[in-house]
Amino acid sequence: IQRVLAIPYKRITRRLVTYLTRSEVEALLGSVDKSNWIGRRNHALLLVAVQTGLRLSELTGLRQRDVALGPGAYVRCEGKGRKERCTPLAKPTVAVLKAWIREQSGAETDFLFPSSNGGRLSADAVQHALARHAAAAQGTCSSLAKKRVTPHVLRHTAAMELLQAGVDRALIAIWLGHE
16 A cells, blocks of 8 residues: 555646637627527527636526526526526627527527527537637637637636626636536
């Protein structure tokens, strides 16, 4: 046992957390073609992801009833460990979501961001759409070419924007569902 305990731990290097700058976010959102249903859905989904920092599973699991768009607008989700939390929404996001929900005209139990057949959007579909929009955005923002844009990077982006806006770290942790 002593010989096993004497084996040194492997040192690992932790990569820096990557996130998008405001200009990269604007280029990403601007790359979405909003002339069709899928484009409007993707624009709303990306805007919510960047603004709230929800995990991918939380985003795809959102239902229309989970969004309150009145005064003090927020999105409510059930995260890891079945923890429920609410994240506030900014006015521009509220406007986009109101238009999106009006276009859906479905039941409150319907998914907020459904697949084309009305079911839950898969994680692969979100990742594929994000990769496609990030590639398209490289034309207007060359710095995106050096970054690997994933749904989790959008989560980091939300946290960094809140931090840069002077929001307390403890509140950011609560909004992101951390202990």
